[in-house]
Amino acid sequence: MIGIVAMQDAGYIVGSYVLTFAVIAGFTWRVLRSGRRLADRIDDNDKYWT
Amino acid sequence: MTAATTPPITPTESARRVRSTGTVATRTLGISTVVTMGWLVAFGLGFSPADRDQRDAVRILYMHVPTAWLAYLAFVVTAVSSALYLFGKKHSLGFDRVAGASAEIGVVFMALTLATGMLWGKLTWGVYWQWDARLTTTALLFVSYIGYLAVRGLGGSHDQRAKRSAVIGLLAVIEIPLVHFSVRMWRSLHQEASVLDSDGDVDMDGLMLFSLFVGVVAFTLLYVWLLLHRSRAMAMEDLVDDQGLDRALDERRAEAAS
Numbered sequence: 001m002i003g004i005v006a007m008q009d010a011g012y013i014v015g016s017y018v019l020t021f022a023v024i025a026g027f028t029w030r031v032l033r034s035g036r037r038l039a040d041r042i043d044d045n046d047k048y049w050t
Numbered sequence: 051m052t053a054a055t056t057p058p059i060t061p062t063e064s065a066r067r068v069r070s071t072g073t074v075a076t077r078t079l080g081i082s083t084v085v086t087m088g089w090l091v092a093f094g095l096g097f098s099p100a101d102r103d104q105r106d107a108v109r110i111l112y113m114h115v116p117t118a119w120l121a122y123l124a125f126v127v128t129a130v131s132s133a134l135y136l137f138g139k140k141h142s143l144g145f146d147r148v149a150g151a152s153a154e155i156g157v158v159f160m161a162l163t164l165a166t167g168m169l170w171g172k173l174t175w176g177v178y179w180q181w182d183a184r185l186t187t188t189a190l191l192f193v194s195y196i197g198y199l200a201v202r203g204l205g206g207s208h209d210q211r212a213k214r215s216a217v218i219g220l221l222a223v224i225e226i227p228l229v230h231f232s233v234r235m236w237r238s239l240h241q242e243a244s245v246l247d248s249d250g251d252v253d254m255d256g257l258m259l260f261s262l263f264v265g266v267v268a269f270t271l272l273y274v275w276l277l278l279h280r281s282r283a284m285a286m287e288d289l290v291d292d293q294g295l296d297r298a299l300d301e302r303r304a305e306a307a308s
Contacts, residue, residue: 007095007100007106007109008100008105008106008107009106009107009173010106012107012110012169012170012172012173013095013106013107013109013110013169013173014095015169016110016113016114016165016166016169016170017091017094017095017113019162019165019166019169020113020117020162020165020166021087023158023161023162023165024158024162024272027155027158027276028276031276031279031280031283032070032071032279034283034287035070035071035072035279035282035283035286036069036070036071038283038286038287038290039068039069039070039071039286040069041286041290041293042286042289042290044067044068046286046289047068047282047286048282048285049071049073049278049282050068050073
């Protein structure tokens, strides 16, 4: 933690990590949510991964 | 009190229903992805040293480079799946769904490449954006795949969607060599290859190289995990569309018969 604070331009560097993980989390949430919603409407026999 | 018209779902029936796109394999893959991402943060922000020239800005490259490489891979998978759909004997829609899912993930990774690149550019060049050969061709690649996704969203049957998007998927992938070699073909502000020098030798500090390797592994796991979930969700979207079409046809037939 001290290392990060002492880092030059920490705002930009940590910001790039935060931005990346925020975008990935948002996209992942959207993918999983659509999967759950659709799974409720489809018969289990039509889900080839089961 | 009136009797219920449909029997309630018992707890055992409810437990039997598959309510997601996940399996034991994808859950294991998901946990591995989270653990590897944790390693990436530890090495990228902690253990890895600052660069002699770029100083701490080099830490952004542990996000920027893997997202760029995985976006390229995603677009190549889109092209290969498109070719398998177009030229395969069965014209399997499964290939089309893999192509579409991979393009979506590739667009997200490419957007992250551009965003993290802009932050790195501000620290290294003093500006967020330059109409430099590498940046411009990358932006063009990004816009091309936005177009690919827009075409997938147009109306029509699943086969019509698959055919027109497969053609675009095969054309758009030609841009990747242009993006990759743009730094050699034109005078560019962007640095050349991050890992290999012009002689093909590895030109990177050991811990920096390892941090980049962790990043590539983490984003590869994430890509495979997302691809599995998204292509399964797309298969269900197609089924729901088909069910809706069948229902509409039945209603019209009933109207015509009455």
